[in-house]
Amino acid sequence: MTILDKFKPLQAAYETVRAAGKDPFSVRFDEVLSPSEAVMNGRRTILLGTNNYLGLTFDRAAIEAAADAVRRAGTGTTGSRIANGTYGGHADLERRLADFYGCSSAMVFSTGYQANLGILSTVAGRGDHILIDADSHASIYDGCRLGQAEVIRFRHNDPDDLARRLRRLKDTPGNRLIVVEGIYSMLGDTAPLAEIAEVKREWGAHLLVDEAHSLGVLGDHGRGLVEEAGIEDDVDFIVGTFSKSLGAVGGFCVSNLPDFDILRIACRPYMFTASLPPAVIASVIRSLGRVEEEPGLRRKLQDNASRLYHTLKDAGFQLGPRTSPIVSIRMPSITVAITFWNALLDAGVYLNLALPPATPDNASLLRSSVSAAHSPAQLDAAAEAIIRIGRSLDVIPETRCLEMAVR
Template identity: 65%
Template sequence: MLAKYRALREDHAAVSAAGRDPFGVAFDTVLSATEATLDGRRVLLLGTNNYLGLTFDRDCVAAAVAATEAEGTGTTGSRIANGSYGGHEALEKRLARFLRRRGAMVFSTGYQANLGTLAGLAGRGDHLLLDADSHASIYDGARLAGAQVTRFRHNDPDDLRRRLRVLSSQPGDKLVVVEGIYSMLGDTAPLREIAAVKREAGAWLLVDEAHSLGVLGAEGRGLAEAEGVEAEVDFVVGTFSKSLGAVGGFCASDLPDFDVLRIASRPYMFTASLPPSVVASVARGIDAMDARPELRARLAENGRALHAGLAAAGFALGAGPGPIVSLRMPDRETAIRFWNLLLAEGVYTNLAVGTATPGGKPLLRMSVSAALTAEQLAFAVAAIGRVGAALGARGDNDTAAAAVAAAE
């Protein structure tokens, strides 16, 4: 039955043969939002998407513990079958208020939020226009929807405009789907231009703010807020597993009949709802995201510091300063060696090879946290610089050498 995956298994074995299995890293203990132990050694966590560092926030942890003691460990079923807990509805109202939307619905994972939203919104006879670099959950949601899928070039509003014009004579709704921050390179969508194209064509617009919620915008609502186009965005999708330090996802909208998705979306209807502990910690996380703008400021400062340090050390980076910093690798073999050597130096990052990356080009991906200290960032820059120099994977000049020496 599994013989069809022979090539995939061999590919995985080849990656693992070069050192540690990147899919099998099991930390001994997670010590904080920024550190863990692996094989008895301390490791800096530089690849966990823990943007605001809330996984160990005292209020979030206390709320999760209290909810578990009061309401148990889980709901054991979907909200349609087992009913909603009071916390589910309270969280949706809190989320809608934060996002300044009329309504919101909560899913059990961020992946499921895209899966359930797209499958509920679009169907046969409709059209989904997806940025070519869209996340796997968006493509899987489009597949489940059964709508016609049209890809447009990454971050190219003109290509989107051309494709919408081609589809203008065809019946069915046209839904454009983009992301606030793209997870591999950390680049942002040209959302003002895309919103203008959407408006011209009479289409709908969904923005996945998974990596931009709590990160961008004066109040942390994401790229749409930062670009001043929230009124043009019909649906906002996001996750609780990044800035909010938990698990789960959501979709929010101003459409008056938005709640019909609860009975139109099969991934929502037939999946067990979030446990009380997660609901409680996420609600506290939204409070922190709303009331503590200094977390966003610190995150932005840390992102600039890491980006500047690596750029000065001569590395080719994926995008400008932000919460995601990716090193472009010359080839797959170098990427695998780099990841292993860096882990041995005490820095955990994400090895990104294969179809998950733009153009299939290998990357070493890092996600910044507001909880990182200046000393930890300097340690990371120095370690990455040493490994890059050993592998010849960075610029070899006086400026690079000085930057690494300063970090050390």
């Protein structure tokens, strides 16, 4: 018996997935050709599961900015900002983020995961209460576990349930922090932010919105669901990542709260982690500029998302509740989901296999993420493969597909 024996049930489940075909946890690309295409097992493959919403991973200006930063400042910082100092790029990016969101302060983290881990474990302490949407990302759950506040879950996208839970705390001391997401990563649905902000105001709580999947995607200026919902003055913290729309890695938090900068010496995941290398900082600054300067990228993304979503919906698939760059297909079982995912890889389409317990309602999903870089031909080819395989596995009725083909 060893210390790892407790993982035997997980190992057994993993082996079941692997036995059905390719290993979804060890996908390897021979070569990445563009934001929308790669070579996998010697075959050109459409990338439909990368979260590369604006297609900026190959942006020429961002690449040149990163290369220049490496030549000027080296490959890394070799330590945290507390120990090894702040580079000029770190401060520049924080100013750009604060200005972009119209906030007074910004902090940059080494990953988006760490941003949630750091902020949630620090701002809410012993005697406080964090109220999180039940479908929150793992980084939100982990940030709550790392801290000492009481954690209360409310039903997904249910402001009334949130209000009921706050009402129960009416005479209980401590601060209340509500945590929701802009776009939820599994089904692509959005939080009812206006209603949640109303509950927040009524009960004197604070509000944190994780815009990881909505930065650059929603809002007239790409500031996310907070901007689209028109509640920017009601939000105390916005957390996000550079690894989706900005095509890099890293995370951030912006806020208008006074004394926000005290978190730099209170937040352990910020203090004791190596800071982002100069090349990443430089590319993110350039990509953020494109979000500000080119609203056409968002329009192209929305057009592409609508094209794929409605094609699959018309074919009879069960999808998420709204058009979104995240297009997830509900599968009837884990076995069908694994078989479907393997068949898509064989057909030259890569998307994400999402299985319980990491999914809402323990659903088995095939999760795709559309990019502004996808061509109509790529989306149509992917949709054709999905529909053909869905028909062969009886996930959708053949007659529905034939009717669609006639139209």
